[in-house]
Amino acid sequence: QVALLDIDICGPSIPKMMGLEGEQVHQSGSGWSPVYVEENLGVMSVGFLLSSPDDAVIWRGPKKNGLIKQFLRDVDWGEIDYLIVDTPPGTSDEHLSIVQYLSAAHIDGAVIITTPQEVSLQDVRKEINFCHKVKLPVIGVVENMSGFVCPKCKNESQIFPPTTGGAEKMCQNLNVSLLGKVPLDPQIGKSCDKGQSFLSEAPDSPATLSYRNIIQRIQEYCDQHHFQKEKII
Amino acid sequence: ERSNLAGVRHILLVLSGKGGVGKSTISTQLALVLRHSGKKVGILDVDLCGPSIPRMFRVQDNNVHQCDSGWVPVFVDQDKSISLMSIGFLLEKPDDAVVWRGPKKNALIKQFVADVAWGDLDFLIVDTPPGTSDEHISTVEALRPYKPLGAILVTTPQAVAVGDVRRELTFCKKTGLRVLGIVENMSGFVCPHCSECTNIFSKGGGEELAKHTGVPFLGCVPLDPQLSQSLEEGRDFIQEFPKSSAFPALVHIAQQISDGTSQWSS
Numbered sequence: 187q188v189a190l191l192d193i194d195i196c197g198p199s200i201p202k203m204m205g206l207e208g209e210q211v212h213q214s215g216s217g218w219s220p221v222y223v224e225e226n227l228g229v230m231s232v233g234f235l236l237s238s239p240d241d242a243v244i245w246r247g248p249k250k251n252g253l254i255k256q257f258l259r260d261v262d263w264g265e266i267d268y269l270i271v272d273t274p275p276g277t278s279d280e281h282l283s284i285v286q287y288l289s290a291a292h293i294d295g296a297v298i299i300t301t302p303q304e305v306s307l308q309d310v311r312k313e314i315n316f317c318h319k320v321k322l323p324v325i326g327v328v329e330n331m332s333g334f335v336c337p338k339c340k341n342e343s344q345i346f347p348p349t350t351g352g353a354e355k356m357c358q359n360l361n362v363s364l365l366g367k368v369p370l371d372p373q374i375g376k377s378c379d380k381g382q383s384f385l386s387e388a389p390d391s392p393a394t395l396s397y398r399n400i401i402q403r404i405q406e407y408c409d410q411h412h413f414q415k416e417k418i419i
Numbered sequence: 420e421r422s423n424l425a426g427v428r429h430i431l432l433v434l435s436g437k438g439g440v441g442k443s444t445i446s447t448q449l450a451l452v453l454r455h456s457g458k459k460v461g462i463l464d465v466d467l468c469g470p471s472i473p474r475m476f477r478v479q480d481n482n483v484h485q486c487d488s489g490w491v492p493v494f495v496d497q498d499k500s501i502s503l504m505s506i507g508f509l510l511e512k513p514d515d516a517v518v519w520r521g522p523k524k525n526a527l528i529k530q531f532v533a534d535v536a537w538g539d540l541d542f543l544i545v546d547t548p549p550g551t552s553d554e555h556i557s558t559v560e561a562l563r564p565y566k567p568l569g570a571i572l573v574t575t576p577q578a579v580a581v582g583d584v585r586r587e588l589t590f591c592k593k594t595g596l597r598v599l600g601i602v603e604n605m606s607g608f609v610c611p612h613c614s615e616c617t618n619i620f621s622k623g624g625g626e627e628l629a630k631h632t633g634v635p636f637l638g639c640v641p642l643d644p645q646l647s648q649s650l651e652e653g654r655d656f657i658q659e660f661p662k663s664s665a666f667p668a669l670v671h672i673a674q675q676i677s678d679g680t681s682q683w684s685s
Contacts, residue, residue: 196550197436197583239582242589244551247521275438275549276468277516278524301439304651309469312516319518339613345642349651372619379578379621 187266189220191257192231193284194274195243195250201233205381209234217262230261247279254283268408275309277316285320294408295323297365300356301331302348307356314360325407326363328400329353334370335392345370366400368393422565423489424532426539427461429680430567431599432558434591436583438549440575441604443471444650445640445672446546448665449571451657452673454500458541461492463531464505465558466548467517467524473507477653483508489534504535521553528554532561549583551590559594568683569597571637571676574628575605577621581628588632599637599679601629602672606639609664637675640668 192200201207204223211234212219220228232243232253245253263269274280285293296317300310310327317324329352335342348354357364371393377384385394424430433446443466450460464472473479476495483504484491492502506517506527537543545562548554559567570591574584584601591598603625609616619642629636643665649656660666 196552196586197438199437199579199583202579202582240585240589242551242586242593244556244590244593246525246553246556250552277518278468279520279553282518282520303647305443305471305474306439308474308513309471311514312468315514315516316518319516334608334617334619336610336613336615337617338615339610341610341612343608343611343644345608345619345644345647347644347648347651349648370619372617372621375577375579375620 187226187264187268188228189263189266189269190227190229191261191269191271192229192233193254193257193271193280195232195245195253195280197274198231198233198236199378200229200231200272202381203378204229206234207239207381211235214262217260220261220263228263228266230257250279251283254280255287258287277312281316282320285322293322294411295325297325297404298327298362299330300327300353301346302329302333302344302352303346304350306346307350307353310353311356311360314362324362325404326365327353327357328365329367331370332367363403365403366396368396368400423534423536424543424565427537427543427565428541429684430543430545430562430565431676432545432547432562432567432570432596433573434547434555434570434587435549435573436551436585436587437574437580440549440573440580441640442549442573443475443546444646445571445573445602445604445669446544447472447475447650448646448656448669449673449676450501450542450544451655452670453542453677454498455657456673456677458677459500459539461502461504461535461537461540461543463535463543463545464503464507465528465531465545465554467506467519467527467554469548470505470507472503472505472546475650475653476501476503478503479507479513479653481508486536488536490536492535492537502537502540504531524553525557528557529561532558551586555590556594559596563595567596568680569599571599571672572601572634573604574601574625575620576603576618576624576639578624580620581624584625584628585632588628588634597683598634599676599683600635600672601625602637603639605642608642611644635675637672638668640665640672 209221373388433442481493492504495501641664645660645663646665
């Protein structure tokens, strides 16, 4: 049972990617109902609260924090195995607030996404430092857009070149896990635009294999972590 | 007392609703093209959490000095035709995270707008983080008295990105910021081995959005590994790779901005 919470208040992408554009949030006695993709996958996003795709959410920090609090307090998720929180880029209000508000609930950790080039890594190191500062465990790093294989000649190009060793080198230096590398695949963008599952649409893509391996490693981390926690109790 | 922006002829903002689409890339390349056509350009980097501009000019290790009228911007070379200001120059260590809530960010942005001694510039380009929040509201408010020319909006071709950029257009409308045009970045990739073109991030979304909203379309910039490499190394792509695939589009964008200034200023 999975819940996906989108706290990118200014740029909520999750509704479109999940094929839920235009859906609205319903209220009940027990709170806000998440929008369900499938019986075991519920989603919440500010995107569902906007009446038009042109509506901009032009809010300063405190108002964004208020909505994030509401999402956590008022959404009736039911019993869930995983709550996944998608965040905007940065180390600001949204990030501080979500860590603060979830502190009592215990966060397993953060998965950090980067692309291979130094321009990206230099920001991701800051994000990792943010995690250390707020005592958020780092489950690991994913290197996205990691190489592109031309569909015609099958040669690989490094469109975003890992000039300083990519995520691999950074993870070594910072002593965090590299969960995996996901290559560029035009089908990924297409599936997201159509709101369909890339994993279902392109089961044989190398990117699918990468995603599945990464997800498995995340699940293993969470299982191990829980086991250790229960041992302590 | 003369304001620090009194000598700046044109101010333009580079915005996007979406992260990772290439705002900083477009900002730097625009500055380089304008510099090569003899203009003096400044870049104000108001992305406080992820300041990319210093490294893109290979001046990430530079420090900022004070003078009587405020902060001296960092010059990219002896020529002094491109100057920069970024929080990147103020960090003790490059990996230091700036973990600030809105009010603290707003205070620094006000300072950045008022206290940098730019001197005389033809263009001041303001590079922003993604979104429509504190940084954007504060920057537009602080710049309002200086009548910015407008904003360039950067998107990648796919619908998920365009979806956020539509909201950025609304932000511009609501804050009275003229939209100079839309750039569709990462628009196609030509394989350097066999020349096959693949639309890795789809194609046409930016152009369609421009048409749909009646905003000028400034052009498509393809994915270009030589451009990415230049940014990594802080090299001047415009000077060194005039035959590369992204070059014509970047020059064309700068040309339209340059040509437009007379009509927009009046």
